Amino acid sequence: MRRQDDQPGVVKRQFGHRARLALDSAQAAVLDGQAHAARTTWNLLHDWWLMLPKAQRTLAAADTVIRQGRAELDWLGVLPAQAAQAVLKTYFQAWRNCWEGRAGAPEFKARFRTRMSIDIPQGRDLHVVRVHRRWGMVNIPKLGRVRFRWTRDLPVGRHADKHHKITGARLVKDALGWHIAFRVATLAQAPAPHPGPEVGIDAGITIPLALSDSETAEHEPWLSKKEEARLLHFEQRAARRRGHRKKGERTSRRLHKTYDQIARIRATAKRRRDDWQHKTTTAIANTYGTVVVEALSLGNMTRSAKGTVDQPGKRVAQKAGLNRSILGEAWGRTVELLAYKLASRGGTLAEVPAPGTSQECWQCHTVTPDSRRNQAEFVCNNPACGWEGNADHNAARNVLHRYRTGHALVPAAGRAVVRRATNGVKPATAR
Structure with a gap:
C-alpha cells in the first residue's frame, strides 16, 4: 500500500x-x-x-x-x-x-x-x-x-x-x-491496528500449521488415491517413452502428450493447495493481530542427500521423499500470503530464529536430550518440569516466546523482518 x-x-x-x-x-x-x-x-x-x-x-x-x-x-x-x-x-x-x-x-x-x-x-x-x-x-x-x-x-x-x-x-x-x-x-x-491476540505458528508435514493456542490448520491430500495412481501411471509411461528416444532426437508428440497429462494433474493439486492456503491465511489474518513464524531456510532444508562419488549420501530416497513433502506444502508462499493479508488488516507478521524450537520445552525453556519422542509427542526430561504434550504446539509456543522476549529478526541492512501495514501489496493470484 x-x-x-x-x-x-x-x-x-x-x-x-x-x-x-x-x-x-x-x-x-x-x-x-x-x-x-x-x-x-x-x-x-x-x-x-x-x-x-x-x-x-x-x-x-x-x-x-x-x-x-x-x-x-x-x-x-x-x-x-x-x-x-x-x-x-x-x-x-x-x-x-x-x-x-x-x-x-x-x-x-x-x-x-x-x-x-x-x-x-x-x-x-x-x-x-x-x-x-x-x-x-x-x-x-x-x-x-x-x-x-x-x-x-x-x-x-x-x-x-x-x-x-x-x-x-x-x-x-x-x-x-x-x-x-x-x-x-x-x-x-x-487499516487501524488489529485488536486480535498474538499467536505463534509452527509449520510441519503431519500437521501443516500448528498454532500456539492449540489450534491446528490441516488439509486432506491434494490428490485422491485414484488421481495419484493416474499420476504414477503417466510418469511411468513418460519414463518408458524417454527410454526409446535416442540422444539428440526430438521429443515425440506422444511423449509431449504424456507430459501434458502429468502437468494437468499436478496443476490440479497446486490449485487445491492454493485454495487451502488462501482460506487458511485469511482466517488467521482475521483472527490474530500479530502472527509469529519461523525464519526457515527452505533451500537448506530441501537440499539433496546424494553427496558425491567419493562420499555418497545415506538414506537418499527417504530424504528425497521428505523434500517433496516440504516443497508440496509451500511454506514460503504461506508466509507471503500472511504478510499482505495481515498488513491490509492492520496486523503484524514477525519472524524469529528457527533453530531449537522443536527441542526446547515451552514451560521451562530447557533443551534436554531425547525430549521429542516422535513426530507428535514431546516429553520434557527436566526433572523439575516433566511437561508432556503435542510436539508441534510446543514448538509454536516457543516461536511466540522468542518474539515476546525480543528475538524478532532484523537483517543486516537494518530493515526489520516485522512486516506491517505500510508494505502490504497483494500478488497477482491473490483473493
Whole structure:
C-alpha cells in the first residue's frame, strides 16, 4: 500500500485478481499464436541486443526494430502492438534488474519450457462488464469479447473512476487452460491496528500449521488415491517413452502428450493447495493481530542427500521423499500470503530464529536430550518440569516466546523482518 499525501488516512492499494477464461478451440489457438509471437519477439530482441555494440543499444532503436519486424512478418504481427511494446519494456527492465544485482541476465526463452503469457498494459482496452452472477465479459485485443469466471467484484461500470479502476491485465496459460490476471488499483482507508491476540505458528508435514493456542490448520491430500495412481501411471509411461528416444532426437508428440497429462494433474493439486492456503491465511489474518513464524531456510532444508562419488549420501530416497513433502506444502508462499493479508488488516507478521524450537520445552525453556519422542509427542526430561504434550504446539509456543522476549529478526541492512501495514501489496493470484 502507498499513502496518499492529499487524502489523510487513505492509502492506494494495488492488487491482482486471476480468473479462468471460457475459450473454444479456435479462440485458444489465437491466444497460443499470440503467446508464441510474444516469446519469439523476446528471443529476436535478445539476439539483436547481443549482436549490437553497446553504444547502439537504445530503447528507440529496439522499438524501431520491433515495428519493422511486425510489419514484415505476418506470424509476428498477430501479437497486438501494445503487447509487443510490453515485451520491450519487460526486456529492458530485466537488464536493469541484472545491472542492479537483483537478478541474472535475460536468457533465451525455449518453446516448451517457457510459460505462455500475453500482456495487456492498458485497462481501457479491456471493457470489462459483468454479465450475471457467475460470468463476466472482457475484450481481448485481436480476439474480441470473451467470457471469464466472475469470482470477485471488480471496479467496472459505475463502480469505476480514476481512483478505482483496472489498470491492465496479463493472459497466462497453464496446464488447465488460459486465465486472465487483472491489475487493479483502488483507494481504501488505512487499516487501524488489529485488536486480535498474538499467536505463534509452527509449520510441519503431519500437521501443516500448528498454532500456539492449540489450534491446528490441516488439509486432506491434494490428490485422491485414484488421481495419484493416474499420476504414477503417466510418469511411468513418460519414463518408458524417454527410454526409446535416442540422444539428440526430438521429443515425440506422444511423449509431449504424456507430459501434458502429468502437468494437468499436478496443476490440479497446486490449485487445491492454493485454495487451502488462501482460506487458511485469511482466517488467521482475521483472527490474530500479530502472527509469529519461523525464519526457515527452505533451500537448506530441501537440499539433496546424494553427496558425491567419493562420499555418497545415506538414506537418499527417504530424504528425497521428505523434500517433496516440504516443497508440496509451500511454506514460503504461506508466509507471503500472511504478510499482505495481515498488513491490509492492520496486523503484524514477525519472524524469529528457527533453530531449537522443536527441542526446547515451552514451560521451562530447557533443551534436554531425547525430549521429542516422535513426530507428535514431546516429553520434557527436566526433572523439575516433566511437561508432556503435542510436539508441534510446543514448538509454536516457543516461536511466540522468542518474539515476546525480543528475538524478532532484523537483517543486516537494518530493515526489520516485522512486516506491517505500510508494505502490504497483494500478488497477482491473490483473493
